[in-house]
Amino acid sequence: MNQPYDVMTREELESFWKDNAHTSTANKAQEQVREAKMPTIKEAAQNYTPQVTRNITDLPEVNIDLMQLEDRDGKDNEGIPFSYKVIVVNGEEYRVPGSVIGSIKGILAKKPTLKRISVSKTGQGMKTRYTVIPLE
Numbered sequence: 001m002n003q004p005y006d007v008m009t010r011e012e013l014e015s016f017w018k019d020n021a022h023t024s025t026a027n028k029a030q031e032q033v034r035e036a037k038m039p040t041i042k043e044a045a046q047n048y049t050p051q052v053t054r055n056i057t058d059l060p061e062v063n064i065d066l067m068q069l070e071d072r073d074g075k076d077n078e079g080i081p082f083s084y085k086v087i088v089v090n091g092e093e094y095r096v097p098g099s100v101i102g103s104i105k106g107i108l109a110k111k112p113t114l115k116r117i118s119v120s121k122t123g124q125g126m127k128t129r130y131t132v133i134p135l136e
Contacts, residue, residue, distance in 0.1 A: 053086060053093045056100060057121040061135055062087070064104060065115050069096060103132040 039047070053072070056062060067087045075081050085101070086093040100119055108114055116135040123129050 053084075053095050055121065056087065056094050056096045057119045057130070059089065059094060059119075061116050061118045063116050069101075097128075097130055100130050100132055103130065107132060107134055 069085045072084050072086050085096045114134050118133045120131045
């Protein structure tokens with residue numbers, strides 16, 4: 001009766017695997033990851049830049065003809081999801097409150113040629129008020 005496979009001793013089997021070992025790119029990548037130095041907490045902290053969404057009031061002026069609104073989603077302190085609008089200037093996001101958009105709409109009703117605005121802010125939290133100032 002023929003055996004369906006060769007029977008090898010442990011030493012023969014180990015020798016066979018060493019002689020016929022194939023290293024895949026995945027194995028090489030894993031080895032490189034193991035060899036790569038993981039950053040310390042201090043190094044990670046020094047390189048950390050928190051993700052911040054600024055406010056439109058941080059900009060000296062805004063060209064309302066050129067700036068495009070983008071939608072973003074976030075979660076509040078209680079984990080409740082919400083949506084908000086931003087404009088992106090030089091890679092930085094600036095939040096545009098709905099009340100500012102509403103104020104711009106009111107100004108455009110009286111001055112449809114408006115191109116540039118500035119926005120100021122008073123108060124904090126739920127008592128924040130925005131004033132849109134037409135510049136043209």
